[in-house]
Amino acid sequence: MSEQVHRLVYFSRNAMPGTSDEIVEGVHQILKSSRRNNARAGVTGALLFNSGCFAQVLEGPSSAVSETFERIQWDERHSEVLVLDYAPVDGRVFPDWSMSFVGASQSGQHLFGDVSAASGFNPIHLKAAQVLTTLHRLVMDEEKQTA
Amino acid sequence: MQDLTESFPDRDPAVGHDTPTVHPPLPPHDALMEVCDRLPCAFAILEPDGLVSFANAAFRTLFNLSSHPGLGGPDLSRVASGAVRSLKSLDGRILPVNPVTFGGGRTLVLVEDKSSSSPAEMTERRDALTGLANRVVLKEQIVTALTGPEPDGTETALLLLDLDRFKAVNDTLGHPIGDKLLCRVVDRLRATVRKTDLVARLGGDEFAILQRSPKQPEAAKALAQRLVDLIGRTYLVDDHILNIGVSIGVAFPPNDGNDPDRLLKSADLALYRAKEEGRGRFRFFEQEMDARAQARRTLELDLRRAFALRQFEVYYQAQMSLHDKQVVGFEALARWRHPQRGMVSPAAFIPVAEEIGLISQIGEWVLLTACREAASWPGNQRIAVNLSPMQFGKAGLVETVAAALATSGLPPERLELEITESVLLDDTAGTLAILHQLRSLGIRIAMDDFGTGYSSLGYLRSFPFDKVKIDQSFIRDMPTDGDSAAIVKAIIGLGISLGISTTAEGVETEEQLNRLRAEGCTDIQGYLLSKPVPASDLAAIFNRSTHP
Incomplete structure (x- = not known):
């Protein structure tokens, strides 16, 4: 049975105070709980944390994606959430990850820097497709490195 | 399902x-x-x-x-x-x-909930869509909060919430989507409050929270801030990305009201202020808001009485043709002289008159008075009278104008009616029909305040206007602001190409006059020529043959 997949791409700003170590710890907490919850809801995707901003792609049945996003909206650890795209798509770009994470490694920061620099760190100028492609490339790279 | x-x-x-x-x-x-x-x-x-x-x-x-x-x-x-x-x-x-x-x-x-209430009680005390408590329950709990002992030092705050832009969602996407969105909002409200707080739905998109905390007003401030942030975050409903906001008014018993109605009224005044200041924010009630609401009510009462007490007057401001420097007409302007308030500015009372529906009556009276006055003038200067959008909404406008001409004996070609673009916003077909009827009486129609609203060329083309009046804000800024100068130039150019005259309002200096003349503007009005004067002072203007 093939399911209709919806994809959501959003960008938000970190609202966690503290030292960079504390923030990294916070991001890992977010990742842990989102991996657990998303697996249960049939949602996959990727999360990027860099330069004080989050970019996330969520893929899955529309009700699961919107429920997951609603829960994300309740989270006080980020703000200025900007939905770049939400639409039905042909299939998942991140079918195998319950929530890939990019941002901890040097290469990730470096690679995503292209987008950050090009957009002047202003999410308004980010395009959903750009985030999606960059995230996908980064996830593939991290896979290769850890393999 | x-x-x-x-x-x-x-x-x-x-x-x-x-x-x-x-x-x-x-x-x-x-x-x-x-x-x-x-x-x-x-x-x-x-x-x-x-x-x-x-x-x-x-x-x-x-x-x-x-x-x-x-x-x-x-x-x-x-x-x-x-x-x-x-x-x-x-x-x-x-x-x-x-x-x-x-x-x-x-x-x-x-x-298995032993405490569950009867079906009748459910209907009377709960909102069917969201399951939230309703106004009845809220008032009961306010009473309890006001009378009950607070041994732990708990204090109460009443937050009144009104969703911004919710109506637009309902209107464009329909009630099923609107209802789903409301349920999402309610989920966010429930997720934000503490167990000891009460959330109630008071109407379509109006909610109330009765918050109990030992640390007031800080707790109410924190909750209101959090809600403005959270409710304002994007929603996904079906395939729609929805953005709404919330405005909040906060009141604390017993200072801001020691019974449910007074407390709700105070919170409502604070909410009104939050909305007035731009929505998507919260305001605490202040006594001054009450004072302002009182002042507004008194103004309303005075305005209703003003008519019977004959406190309105008509002032006349001269308009000059730049071609031959002759005074060719006057604009009739309503003035309100109150025994205590003195001369009340139209900017202060016209919006109130519009809101309470008195504007049509005032407008009719100004029209008749101005026509009578103009009929008695020595020359054949025109008289320009403003029509408000509300007058177009009422039946019998054409008859009223025809009657004013008949009663006063003023030739129709000496009457000019000024309308703003807002008149054309709703029910354009009906409005255009009225304008054409007025014009068939022989009356001239002018477009007022052009440049400030939509400045739609479509409106200018939709009706053969006799004149376009350029809003005074552009004339004032013309010498210093390049944009304003360009707008003035463009409107005058438009007038020339459409073959209609242009009147620049608010002309105060020779410099403005010269530039307007150079651009091809046909008429001016403003302090350089004359300020608005009562009918008794008009003789001096008639005697002054020409202007610099």
């Missing part, structure tokens, strides 16, 4: 024949939903995969369904398997639950 409906046989249409009903019958699905929501017994239906496909209002009142089990939502997947036999409700009670398996692998989860 579709399957659930189908499991009930369709009603036999013959059944209803003997007993004619007043209301049209609800579709079975909607009727069923409404009945489910009114049942005092809390229940939900789980699909085979453990997801909730339906929960009635009583169930939604007890549990926060949007929240994940880890975040306080009920763990229903484990109820279905029988692993969990009780659930913790939002108000902290442990309630036994009974899973009953039925058709298609679904599970009916019944909650």
